[in-house]
Amino acid sequence: MNQNSPKTFQFNLSGVGNWLTILLIVWLLATFGLGWLVNSLLFLMGLVLIVPVIGYFGLRWWLSRNLIQDPCPVCQYEITALNQTQLQCPSCGEPLQVQQGHLERLTPPGTIDVKAVEVSAKQLED
Structure with missing residues (x-):
């Protein structure tokens, strides 16, 4: 602190902003009601539980059709x-x-793929 400056009275308002934000949120919730908040939380929890199950069975179905x-x-x-x-x-x-x-x-066009058949010498003599 500077010793040569005149003494002034200062306010410390660091915690007031947090309290005002909390009060504003509580006031908005009280104004609009809490039903939408509860419904949206239940909907999100349902999605979190159901989407992985549907995704698991959907992936298994897709793999059974496309994996050879x-x-x-x-x-x-x-x-x-x-x-x-x-x-x-x-x-x-x-x-x-x-x-x-x-x-x-995977062969270029015009390539004839031939299967070789092994013939034994005994079969030629007969």
């Missing part, structure tokens, strides 16, 4: 993927596409 599990057509590695997506096999690196619930090789 199929072997890779090249290396027979079992892959889990979402329907209508493109991915790469983690085992052999082959680009794959999920179509109609099954994995198919």
Whole structure:
């Protein structure tokens, strides 16, 4: 404090603002009634309880329709993927596409995919 200044009387109003805010809120609640506040709190509590349950069952339903599990057509590695997506096999690196619930090789147009059949030498002699 400065010793050379004249002594003045000062008010400390730091706590008055908080009390005025609380009184204003209480006055507004008393004016409009508390029914809307109770109803809105009950509505919010209902949403907090119901939305996660609906979300859980909705997500399970969506996953059961869109999640497929199929072997890779090249290396027979079992892959889990979402329907209508493109991915790469983690085992052999082959680009794959999920179509109609099954994995198919993603090949450029005009590519003919041939399945090799193993023939033993004994069958040729007969």
